[in-house]
Amino acid sequence: MACAQGERRSPLQGNIMDYVKLINCMRCGMCLPACPTYRETFLETASPRGRVALVRKVQEGELDQSEQLLEYLSLCLDCQACASACPCGVNAGELVAEFTCERKSGTGLGFMEELILRKLVPHPDRLETSMAPLRLYQRAGLQKLVRRLGILKMFPRQLERMEELLPALPSRPLRQEILEITPAEGVERGSIGFFLGCVMSLIFSDASRATIKLLSSLGYKVITPRNQVCCGAPNMLGGDLAGLQEAARTNVAIFEGYETDYIVTDCGGCGAELKKYGHHVEGEAAEQFSGKVRDISQILALHARDLAPLLKPLPLKVTYHDPCHIAHCQGIRREPRELLRLVPGLEYTELEAADACCGSAGTYNIERPEMSDLILQRKLDNIRASGAEAVVTSNPGCLLQLKKGLADQLPGVRIMHLTEVLAMSMEG
Amino acid sequence: MEQSFINELKQIVGEQHTLSDRESLAVYGYDSTPELQSLPGAVLLPGTAEEVSRIMKVCHGAGVTVTPRGSGTNLSGGSLSAGGVVVQTSRLNRIIEVDEENLTATVEPGVITSVLHREVESRGLFYPPDPGSMNISTMGGNVAENSGGLRGLKYGVTADYVMGLETVLADGDLLRSGGKVVKDVAGYSLNPLLVSSEGTLGFFTGITVKLIPKPQGKITMLAHFPALQDAALAVSAIIAAKVIPATLEFLDKVTIKCVEDYAHVGLPLDVDAVLLIEVDGHPVVIAEEAAAVAEICRKHRCSFFQTAKDADEALKLATARRTALSALARLRPTTILEDATVPRSCIAAMLQVIQGAAAKHNVTIGTFGHAGDGNLHPTCLTDERDQDEIRRAHAAFEEIFDAAIAMGGTITGEHGVGLAKKKYLPRLVGESGIRVMRGIKNAFDPKGILNPGKIF
Numbered sequence: 026m027a028c029a030q031g032e033r034r035s036p037l038q039g040n041i042m043d044y045v046k047l048i049n050c051m052r053c054g055m056c057l058p059a060c061p062t063y064r065e066t067f068l069e070t071a072s073p074r075g076r077v078a079l080v081r082k083v084q085e086g087e088l089d090q091s092e093q094l095l096e097y098l099s100l101c102l103d104c105q106a107c108a109s110a111c112p113c114g115v116n117a118g119e120l121v122a123e124f125t126c127e128r129k130s131g132t133g134l135g136f137m138e139e140l141i142l143r144k145l146v147p148h149p150d151r152l153e154t155s156m157a158p159l160r161l162y163q164r165a166g167l168q169k170l171v172r173r174l175g176i177l178k179m180f181p182r183q184l185e186r187m188e189e190l191l192p193a194l195p196s197r198p199l200r201q202e203i204l205e206i207t208p209a210e211g212v213e214r215g216s217i218g219f220f221l222g223c224v225m226s227l228i229f230s231d232a233s234r235a236t237i238k239l240l241s242s243l244g245y246k247v248i249t250p251r252n253q254v255c256c257g258a259p260n261m262l263g264g265d266l267a268g269l270q271e272a273a274r275t276n277v278a279i280f281e282g283y284e285t286d287y288i289v290t291d292c293g294g295c296g297a298e299l300k301k302y303g304h305h306v307e308g309e310a311a312e313q314f315s316g317k318v319r320d321i322s323q324i325l326a327l328h329a330r331d332l333a334p335l336l337k338p339l340p341l342k343v344t345y346h347d348p349c350h351i352a353h354c355q356g357i358r359r360e361p362r363e364l365l366r367l368v369p370g371l372e373y374t375e376l377e378a379a380d381a382c383c384g385s386a387g388t389y390n391i392e393r394p395e396m397s398d399l400i401l402q403r404k405l406d407n408i409r410a411s412g413a414e415a416v417v418t419s420n421p422g423c424l425l426q427l428k429k430g431l432a433d434q435l436p437g438v439r440i441m442h443l444t445e446v447l448a449m450s451m452e453g
Numbered sequence: 454m455e456q457s458f459i460n461e462l463k464q465i466v467g468e469q470h471t472l473s474d475r476e477s478l479a480v481y482g483y484d485s486t487p488e489l490q491s492l493p494g495a496v497l498l499p500g501t502a503e504e505v506s507r508i509m510k511v512c513h514g515a516g517v518t519v520t521p522r523g524s525g526t527n528l529s530g531g532s533l534s535a536g537g538v539v540v541q542t543s544r545l546n547r548i549i550e551v552d553e554e555n556l557t558a559t560v561e562p563g564v565i566t567s568v569l570h571r572e573v574e575s576r577g578l579f580y581p582p583d584p585g586s587m588n589i590s591t592m593g594g595n596v597a598e599n600s601g602g603l604r605g606l607k608y609g610v611t612a613d614y615v616m617g618l619e620t621v622l623a624d625g626d627l628l629r630s631g632g633k634v635v636k637d638v639a640g641y642s643l644n645p646l647l648v649s650s651e652g653t654l655g656f657f658t659g660i661t662v663k664l665i666p667k668p669q670g671k672i673t674m675l676a677h678f679p680a681l682q683d684a685a686l687a688v689s690a691i692i693a694a695k696v697i698p699a700t701l702e703f704l705d706k707v708t709i710k711c712v713e714d715y716a717h718v719g720l721p722l723d724v725d726a727v728l729l730i731e732v733d734g735h736p737v738v739i740a741e742e743a744a745a746v747a748e749i750c751r752k753h754r755c756s757f758f759q760t761a762k763d764a765d766e767a768l769k770l771a772t773a774r775r776t777a778l779s780a781l782a783r784l785r786p787t788t789i790l791e792d793a794t795v796p797r798s799c800i801a802a803m804l805q806v807i808q809g810a811a812a813k814h815n816v817t818i819g820t821f822g823h824a825g826d827g828n829l830h831p832t833c834l835t836d837e838r839d840q841d842e843i844r845r846a847h848a849a850f851e852e853i854f855d856a857a858i859a860m861g862g863t864i865t866g867e868h869g870v871g872l873a874k875k876k877y878l879p880r881l882v883g884e885s886g887i888r889v890m891r892g893i894k895n896a897f898d899p900k901g902i903l904n905p906g907k908i909f
Binding site for chain 1: 472474475476477479480481483484485487498524525526541543544563565567586588589778779782783786787788837838
């Protein structure tokens with residue numbers, strides 16, 4: 026294993042998939058300052074180039090897939106800030122996620138994963154029903170009682186963590202409430218297929234309601250197919266590639282049944298996944314679907330000139346947090362800021378390190394609470410320094426994470442989805 | 454490495470700051486240098502200078518080698534260790550003091566270069582060295598490698614700013630050299646020896662650097678030249694006109710094509726060279742200097758010249774230069790970035806040598822870099838899986854280095870010798886040069902435990 030100092034290496038000549046992506050990393054270290062976990066630890070094993078090297082060494086047979094190695098890889102948030110920083114276009118976050126997903130696919134799903142990823146997530150009705158006891162739990166005042174009695178302390182840490190993150194749930198999921206077709210106001214400009222994310226529907230329904238309102242006000246007919254299923258991102262996280270492909274095929278087929286100019290989502294995570302359907306499954310339909318997908322900010326910014334006259338003064342000092350799935354995965358940074366600047370009376374301050382992860386990262390904040398808290402703390406410190414009264418963002422994971430963080434440390438600061446701010450300004 | 458010895462090291466820095474698992478050793482087996490790797494025996498992250506001293510004492514006693522490491526971004530293999538102890542400076546990251554009366558800053562070695570920039574600039578002061586990796590490179594690493602950067606032409610390199618050093622020697626003893634005084638002729642000048650010693654003479658635990666007032670303004674300009682010779686002559690003419698730009702950067706034809714393919718910034722593909730020029734200082738002075746630069750570029754038949762009206766436009770003009778490395782690096786899997794440096798009057802001749810060597814050995818080399826100080830970055834785009842192409846790339850570089858030496862230049866302007874350029878150093882400094890350097894090494898480190906195998 027040990028080789029002489031500075032020995033020139035003779036790398037694999039083999040055809041292992043993605044090997045070229047791995048060797049494209051020139052180890053320059055430009056990713057290091059961008060990586061949240063490297064900034065906290067200054068350890069190569071917790072850095073993007075270190076992770077690429079670990080995966081590469083497994084592929085080359087120099088390292089085994091040891092528990093230690095997987096533990097190092099699992100510290101990655103998959104925020105993909107490294108991809109934005111990389112001069113050679115290497116996406117270390119994605120490579121690690123693919124590697125982990127492949128490995129998990131190889132070992133098969135565990136009982137809980139099978140239950141959640143195959144039996145629950147792909148079926149909106151079941152998912153919504155499973156949330157019903159939670160809603161009841163909150164409404165009956167049990168949540169307060171449980172919190173006060175500290176009953177959760179008796180349960181594993183992760184459960185306690187999940188409970189803490191859960192905000193007040195709307196009385197019914199949005200999916201059950203909204204019309205399948207919302208007509209355009211005034212002259213119809215076109216039709217939009219609205220992809221309603223699970224968490225948006227279940228928890229942040231006000232924001233998605235605002236999204237639909239904004240789109241229809243701008244002259245779009247908004248079609249929200251009721252039978253659409255989860256985007257499949259949780260399957261990817263859980264290593265369930267087949268489940269992800271199933272979700273992709275189902276959604277592509279459903280949206281193919283409607284005439285749409287764009288497919289729009291107000292969930293950064295869904296948007297990033299939907300744009301990759303063409304990559305995940307074969308066929309022209311999936312490619313066309315992905316080609317139509319836009320984040321809500323992209324569509325609204327496209328019509329900024331028409332949106333501006335609809336907005337009324339909203340005296341609020343805000344800052345914007347870039348969700349990783351929007352800034353790093355989709356490269357969208359300009360549009361949300363432009364939209365906020367349209368609002369009369371709104372005072373916009375740029376957040377220091379605005380595109381640094383907030384530590385939410387899917388279920389990372391539940392699985393790696395210590396690291397997640399360190400990363401969240403930096404974000405909260407920057408928010409405090411910005412002096413903003415409200416933090417605007419556009420991804421449910423960030424909304425949940427920041428909501429909890431702000432409640433704990435900066436109770437005067439609100440967290441809002443971009444479309445909520447715009448709709449609020451529109452309503453006056 | 455023996456477990457009992459690793460346990461002894463753990464006693465010094467603590468369990469949590471001692472890494473010896475296979476995975477950690479594997480990822481500390483490289484830095485930013487292409488093609489090189491070697492496995493250390495352990496990696497330590499000390500938290501105080503005293504811990505560094507104790508590590509050195511223990512290793513000195515046991516005859517175990519020590520290699521200092523900052524963020525591992527050096528380009529000459531300088532932070533690699535074969536079976537020894539790697540000591541990472543990341544926890545020694547305090548800015549100890551910014552002394553506004555004496556215009557100095559004192560830092561620990563793990564302070565990130567751009568963190569120091571921000572700190573001093575918030576006080577209206579300026580620390581000019583700005584290596585390409587400044588957002589993650591450490592001050593300790595910058596001093597050890599004598600890092601340069603884009604502002605070298607006007608402001609010099611790291612060595613020009615180091616005033617005082619606190620160095621742990623091979624046996625663990627502490628050496629203090631220099632300080633906050635501008636004039637100091639007491640005994641040998643040790644700072645210049647220690648700067649660019651690449652971790653072979655000592656381990657820096659404290660660094661005092663000189664600061665200057667922050668320039669009040671900056672003007673950014675971009676010029677396209679259909680003929681390479683005209684661009685090179687324009688560079689010399691600008692300096693001859695007594696204008697010293699802060700930045701005078703160059704892109705060659707191969708780089709221009711790559712940048713345009715990748716970033717679509719509107720560069721014409723029929724020009725041979727692009728110059729990015731920035732003058733900084735007092736607003737009245739830089740306005741005059743910018744006018745002079747424009748005049749010189751026009752006289753030298755530039756086909757396009759633009760002066761940025763504001764910061765946004767300046768950023769736009771600088772895009773081509775900023776994306777040069779990315780654009781080149783994306784083309785092929787392996788990117789070998791070199792830093793042959795010549796007197797600036799030889800830039801045109803050097804570019805011809807580079808083009809000739811690339812053609813002769815059938816490899817793709819794009820060149821960009823700091824034209825103003827003769828420090829070019831010929832960048833070979835290759836694939837490490839193609840052993841024959843790699844061999845040809847090294848053959849081309851050998852010609853380039855030999856030509857640089859013949860022109861009175863050097864084999865490395867800012868990356869250091871390390872492992873990567875060992876074989877070329879004797880050609881540059883000769884037998885007597887190597888003999889004197891070895892003598893200095895022996896005076897500092899008779900047992901040869903500090904970063905062995907580097908430089909010579």
